[in-house]
Amino acid sequence: MTPSDEIAAALTQGQRFLLLTHQDPDADGVGSVLALGKSLSEAGKETTLLFQAPLRPPLCFLKGTDRAVTQLDPGQVLDAAVVLDCAEKNRLGRAADYLYKDLPLINIDHHETNDRFGTLNLIDPESSSTAELLFGVIRAADFPIGPEAAENLFAAIQGDTGSFRYGNTTARTFRTAAELVDLGAVPWDISRRIRDNHSMARLRLLGMALETICLRLQGRIAVMTLTRGMMEEAGAHEADTEEFVDYPRFVRGVELGVLIRETEQNTIKVSIRSNDWVNAARLAARFGGGGHARAAGFTYHGAAGTALALFLKEARRFLDGTRD
Numbered sequence: 001m002t003p004s005d006e007i008a009a010a011l012t013q014g015q016r017f018l019l020l021t022h023q024d025p026d027a028d029g030v031g032s033v034l035a036l037g038k039s040l041s042e043a044g045k046e047t048t049l050l051f052q053a054p055l056r057p058p059l060c061f062l063k064g065t066d067r068a069v070t071q072l073d074p075g076q077v078l079d080a081a082v083v084l085d086c087a088e089k090n091r092l093g094r095a096a097d098y099l100y101k102d103l104p105l106i107n108i109d110h111h112e113t114n115d116r117f118g119t120l121n122l123i124d125p126e127s128s129s130t131a132e133l134l135f136g137v138i139r140a141a142d143f144p145i146g147p148e149a150a151e152n153l154f155a156a157i158q159g160d161t162g163s164f165r166y167g168n169t170t171a172r173t174f175r176t177a178a179e180l181v182d183l184g185a186v187p188w189d190i191s192r193r194i195r196d197n198h199s200m201a202r203l204r205l206l207g208m209a210l211e212t213i214c215l216r217l218q219g220r221i222a223v224m225t226l227t228r229g230m231m232e233e234a235g236a237h238e239a240d241t242e243e244f245v246d247y248p249r250f251v252r253g254v255e256l257g258v259l260i261r262e263t264e265q266n267t268i269k270v271s272i273r274s275n276d277w278v279n280a281a282r283l284a285a286r287f288g289g290g291g292h293a294r295a296a297g298f299t300y301h302g303a304a305g306t307a308l309a310l311f312l313k314e315a316r317r318f319l320d321g322t323r324d
Contacts, residue, residue: 003122008141014079020050022086023093027159028129029085034064035152042144052095056239061193063148072098080104085130087111087290113281113290128173131156135176147184154185155194205234213248222248226261245271268307271297278318286314
């Protein structure tokens with residue numbers, strides 16, 4: 001049996017499932033949890049959809065978020081937990097506290113740095129998204145995919161492919177998206193609610209952030225910086241920074257776009273986007289992070305200036321070809 005078939009069988013045989021994704025989730029993580037939850041429920045299963053915190057706009061506008069919870073009854077009986085779009089178990093944050101010792105873990109993900117922490121693992125870095133993999137699992141299990149599940153899977157794929165623009169978009173991605181449209185997903189409606197539905201706070205913050213972009217290493221790297229002060233001045237939240245890292249990547253001649261974001265005192269999140277050939281996941285791994293070949297990141301504990309200096313030193317080696 002393939003990993004997809006094994007997971008489909010486990011989902012068919014079980015009855016009570018906990019579904020969760022990484023902390024600070026994106027559209028792929030949230031959409032995958034919601035879609036699988038709906039599909040399992042329509043197949044007669046019991047599901048609990050767990051997020052670490054209430055979802056903020058725009059992801060809270062996905063259908064099914066009203067069924068999500070932020071904590072679990074300690075006495076709740078489960079047959080398995082399904083972890084979606086999470087490369088490492090520690091990225092679950094405090095949600096990992098609900099994964100008791102003998103609970104089987106089903107790990108479905110597309111990050112090349114996934115450490116295969118599950119009892120069953122379906123890991124495919126060639127997939128555009130976790131949702132694309134999940135679609136195959138749901139099909140293999142012959143679970144229903146109604147309009148709501150189709151919408152959430154489509155939104156997840158759309159999010160991780162940059163609306164089907166990124167290099168991870170394949171013919172299989174388009175075929176999956178077309179099937180989801182046939183099943184009830186409406187691309188224009190999803191785009192309006194999830195991708196093109198911004199607050200004034202986000203737009204104010206974007207204006208501030210664009211002014212910080214600077215070129216480094218002979219124009220091969222463009223860096224955008226966000227401080228807590230900027231976030232507070234704009235009245236913005238962390239979710240408002242989604243896809244900001246793309247803007248430095250758009251600068252002509254740039255190979256690496258970087259976002260340096262201060263999340264709390266002496267804690268910096270560094271997001272990396274690669275345009276053509278540098279493997280962003282391997283670069284992020286030098287700092288304990290991970291991700292994909294073209295999109296990755298890591299967390300640094302210390303000053304933003306120090307984080308940037310260390311990053312540029314290592315990035316130069318990748319750009320000069322002295323690191324693989």
